[in-house]
Amino acid sequence: MTPVRTPFKGSSRHASQGFTLLEVMLAFVVFALSFAIVLEIMAGSMRSVRRASDDTEAALFAQSIIELVGTEIPLEEGQFNGVGLDRFEWQLGISLLAVSEEDVRTQELADMSGVELYKVDLDIDWAAGRRQRELHFSTIRSIMANRR
Numbered sequence: 001m002t003p004v005r006t007p008f009k010g011s012s013r014h015a016s017q018g019f020t021l022l023e024v025m026l027a028f029v030v031f032a033l034s035f036a037i038v039l040e041i042m043a044g045s046m047r048s049v050r051r052a053s054d055d056t057e058a059a060l061f062a063q064s065i066i067e068l069v070g071t072e073i074p075l076e077e078g079q080f081n082g083v084g085l086d087r088f089e090w091q092l093g094i095s096l097l098a099v100s101e102e103d104v105r106t107q108e109l110a111d112m113s114g115v116e117l118y119k120v121d122l123d124i125d126w127a128a129g130r131r132q133r134e135l136h137f138s139t140i141r142s143i144m145a146n147r148r
Contacts, residue, residue, distance in 0.1 A: 054133065058124050061088050062137045069094065069120055075143050077118070093121045097140060115142045 019027075061084055065073075073080055073092065080092040097117035099107040110117050122137040 051128070054126070054128055055135065057085075058088060058126065058133075058135050059137075061085060062090075062122050062124055062135065065090055065092060065122055066120060066137065066139060069141055070143065075118055075141055087126050089125045091123045094118050094141075095121075110142070114145045116145045117142050 065084070069075055069092070073094075075094065077095050078093075080094075081090060083089050095118065097106075097119045106117070109115075118141045120139050120141055123134060124137070125132060125134045127133070
């Protein structure tokens with residue numbers, strides 16, 4: 001009869017069947033870092049979406065203000081301001097168009113057709129979180145010279 005050998009606990013002949021504490025902790029650290037990176041990416045995306053939404057809302061509001069020029073806001077030199085949608089402060093400046101040396105033809109065409117050209121500048125300011133945002137819009141409007 002041959003003796004049966006039973007392995008004892010310190011035997012190097014049998015490999016461990018589980019994870020060590022170090023492996024579990026390392027996996028947890030990798031998971032935590034990955035999760036933090038994903039959260040930061042999502043937060044950045046949400047900030048970008050909010051900023052784009054604010055810019056779009058401000059641009060639509062600016063379009064509505066500029067559309068009032070010539071109807072409710074007289075097309076004449078001057079400054080106008082107000083608050084809209086309870087958060088957008090706006091300043092509108094209307095001035096005669098100053099024609100540059102390169103753009104003399106525009107003024108010649110306006111003179112021949114009896115049209116006065118006005119430059120319309122609109123600045124919109126609003127608070128976005130802790131930051132103050134501002135957008136500038138500019139366009140040209142015309143009116144018949146004899147209508148004034």
